[in-house]
Amino acid sequence: MNDSREHQRQALLGFLRSIQKAGRPVTDLTDSDSLVASGLIDSLAILQIVTWLETTCGIDFAVRGVAPEELATIGGILGVIDQESGRSPA
Amino acid sequence: MLMQLQVGSLIEPFSGRRWVPEEVHRQTALRIGRFQALGVRPGDRVFLPFGNRLEFFAELLAIWRSGACAVPVDARLTAFEVSNLVRAATPVLAIADEATPAEVTAALTEAGVRVLATTETGASPGAAGDLRLDDDALILFTSGSTGDPKGVVHTHRSLRARWTGLHDHLPGAAFARSLCMLPTHFGHGLICNSLFPWLSGQDLFITPPFRPDLVARIGAVIDEHAITFLSSVPAIWKLALRLARPPQRGSLQRVHVGSAPLSAAAWEDIRRWTGTRQVCNAYGITETGSWVAGLADADVPAEDGLIGTGWGAVIKVLSSDDTTELPAPELECGPGESGYVWLNTPALMKGYFRRDDLTARAVAGGWFQTGDIGCLDERGRLLLRGRERDEINKGGMKIYPADIDAVVERHAAATDVCAFALEDPIYGQSVGMAVVLGDASDAAIASLHAWMKSHLAEHKLPARWWLLAEIPRTSRGKINREAVRTACAARPALDLPALLARAGGA
Numbered sequence: 001m002n003d004s005r006e007h008q009r010q011a012l013l014g015f016l017r018s019i020q021k022a023g024r025p026v027t028d029l030t031d032s033d034s035l036v037a038s039g040l041i042d043s044l045a046i047l048q049i050v051t052w053l054e055t056t057c058g059i060d061f062a063v064r065g066v067a068p069e070e071l072a073t074i075g076g077i078l079g080v081i082d083q084e085s086g087r088s089p090a
Numbered sequence: 091m092l093m094q095l096q097v098g099s100l101i102e103p104f105s106g107r108r109w110v111p112e113e114v115h116r117q118t119a120l121r122i123g124r125f126q127a128l129g130v131r132p133g134d135r136v137f138l139p140f141g142n143r144l145e146f147f148a149e150l151l152a153i154w155r156s157g158a159c160a161v162p163v164d165a166r167l168t169a170f171e172v173s174n175l176v177r178a179a180t181p182v183l184a185i186a187d188e189a190t191p192a193e194v195t196a197a198l199t200e201a202g203v204r205v206l207a208t209t210e211t212g213a214s215p216g217a218a219g220d221l222r223l224d225d226d227a228l229i230l231f232t233s234g235s236t237g238d239p240k241g242v243v244h245t246h247r248s249l250r251a252r253w254t255g256l257h258d259h260l261p262g263a264a265f266a267r268s269l270c271m272l273p274t275h276f277g278h279g280l281i282c283n284s285l286f287p288w289l290s291g292q293d294l295f296i297t298p299p300f301r302p303d304l305v306a307r308i309g310a311v312i313d314e315h316a317i318t319f320l321s322s323v324p325a326i327w328k329l330a331l332r333l334a335r336p337p338q339r340g341s342l343q344r345v346h347v348g349s350a351p352l353s354a355a356a357w358e359d360i361r362r363w364t365g366t367r368q369v370c371n372a373y374g375i376t377e378t379g380s381w382v383a384g385l386a387d388a389d390v391p392a393e394d395g396l397i398g399t400g401w402g403a404v405i406k407v408l409s410s411d412d413t414t415e416l417p418a419p420e421l422e423c424g425p426g427e428s429g430y431v432w433l434n435t436p437a438l439m440k441g442y443f444r445r446d447d448l449t450a451r452a453v454a455g456g457w458f459q460t461g462d463i464g465c466l467d468e469r470g471r472l473l474l475r476g477r478e479r480d481e482i483n484k485g486g487m488k489i490y491p492a493d494i495d496a497v498v499e500r501h502a503a504a505t506d507v508c509a510f511a512l513e514d515p516i517y518g519q520s521v522g523m524a525v526v527l528g529d530a531s532d533a534a535i536a537s538l539h540a541w542m543k544s545h546l547a548e549h550k551l552p553a554r555w556w557l558l559a560e561i562p563r564t565s566r567g568k569i570n571r572e573a574v575r576t577a578c579a580a581r582p583a584l585d586l587p588a589l590l591a592r593a594g595g596a
Contacts, residue, residue, distance in 0.1 A: 007362060012165045017587060020587055021551070021553070021587075022539060022586035022587045022589075022590055023539065023543065023587070023590055024587075025587065025590075025591045026587075042549075043301065043572060044300070044302060044325060044485065044516050044517065045516065046329070046333075047328055047329050047332060047333075047515075047516050048515065048516060050332055050333070051515075061332065061333075061435050064337070066306070066332075066333050067303075067306065068302045068303045068306050069303060078405060
């Protein structure tokens with residue numbers, strides 16, 4: 001994994017810690033674990049993830065569109081960041 | 091004159107399943123036969139810990155035509171909460187589906203309630219008995235799931251009065267193809283968004299509730315099924331406005347937003363997205379059969395808190411909230427003057443189930459004291475200005491702090507507690523909790539957290555905790571939730587995720 005992606009991952013984990021429900025450390029999750037099914041966040045918290053991606057990564061979902069399943073996992077969110085920054089997923 | 095009920099078609103747009111009225115009647119008859127075979131009698135109560143699918147509506151009609159009373163139950167409740175409701179309502183039977191959590195089914199069975207799958211109908215249709223208008227039809231538990239449950243009882247008469255009131259005030263054609271994305275265990279979703287159009291012979295499109303992946307497709311669903319009407323809550327609209335493409339075909343004729351305050355800005359956003367000016371803030375309370383006021387013609391300038399006029403209800407704003415005396419004319423506030431909102435409607439509940447004490451505290455001579463603060467403008471339109479009721483409105487779902495306090499107080503580590511409303515960017519409000527602990531060790535806090543998880547439904551769990559030395563109280567010893575909120579706002583919340591990780595309580 002390159003430095004930039006690791007940086008994005010740490011930033012994402014830090015954000016998820018700030019909105020997560022208590023009871024499950026975010027570090028326990030793999031990239032493919034569902035954030036909602038694992039109990040880490042509420043289903044509607046996807047809106048907070050969208051807002052975070054817009055403000056910290058400059059992604060314009062009004063233009064790009066969004067499929068909630070893309071944002072269902074840590075790997076999925078990092079994949080969206082990669083796509084928008086023109087990188088290939090690591 | 092009460093309206094004649096006549097079902098329309100039921101459609102699940104995401105699964106593609108559809109029942110035309112003849113199939114609804116067949117499915118209902120099979121369930122009536124099943125209830126007769128099981129010995130369900132008039133006056134019995136039947137729990138429905140499932141919903142938002144075709145079979146739910148056939149169960150509801152079959153229960154009613156058997157003379158029994160339906161009790162839709164939120165399947166997200168914990169086993170503890172379900173057991174409490176069983177003790178309060180003593181159901182003879184529960185009907186579930188494959189989505190009903192195993193712990194809910196187990197709690198019902200353990201409490202001696204037989205649980206059947208909704209698909210277990212048997213093969214012999216039954217004939218409907220006479221339906222009596224003043225029989226209990228529906229009980230919706232709104233609070234007290236952890237202590238003394240508060241169940242709103244509606245009779246067939248009060249429900250029909252609600253639908254008749256809506257029928258008289260709203261344009262029927264707008265409801266021809268209605269979409270419900272709200273849960274069917276709460277009044278807004280069930281009585282008004284679903285049953286009002288469907289039992290007026292209109293087609294009802296029903297989806298699983300509060301699913302972001304489905305909300306993201308709402309524009310496409312509206313177009314594909316030529317949806318004319320839908321109702322929702324502001325939190326869902328926040329999601330839809332961000333995630334879903336707007337409908338393109340102009341089928342929507344009317345949109346209601348309810349169960350939580352709607353700002354003028356959000357109102358205009360929804361108008362732009364839906365393509366119709368007929369968007370209104372529908373004021374509803376479970377006790378009045380949900381939607382009780384709004385704008386029949388909603389093409390007016392959006393305004394914070396604007397509701398409109400009564401739909402089969404008389405609205406008064408009084409300077410008093412005292413239900414020990416009849417509302418008197420001299421108590422009425424003038425135009426623009428804020429006071430307590432009272433309602434008089436034939437759709438008013440029969441009362442709280444086996445809780446005459448609570449009914450007496452809410453109703454005076456047929457007038458219902460809503461607990462809301464508002465005013466009437468020069469045109470007699472209601473504007474809501476606030477809420478005096480002690481509740482947390484999380485995206486339209488009402489959570490009662492006393493339910494949370496009652497659970498926490500029973501844990502050995504807690505000596506005092508106060509749950510309260512926190513501002514939330516998505517839900518409008520979420521749950522905060524101030525707690526005084528006799529033992530504030532990581533292990534004790536982790537134990538309290540585990541205790542709460544096993545006793546409170548997920549959506550009631552506090553998002554933030556504060557540890558205080560004492561809970562601020564009034565001079566009369568009552569908890570002052572506003573003072574608690576202020577005290578907590580001035581200090582950082584407990585980092586519960588980190589603490590639980592340390593304590594191994596994950």
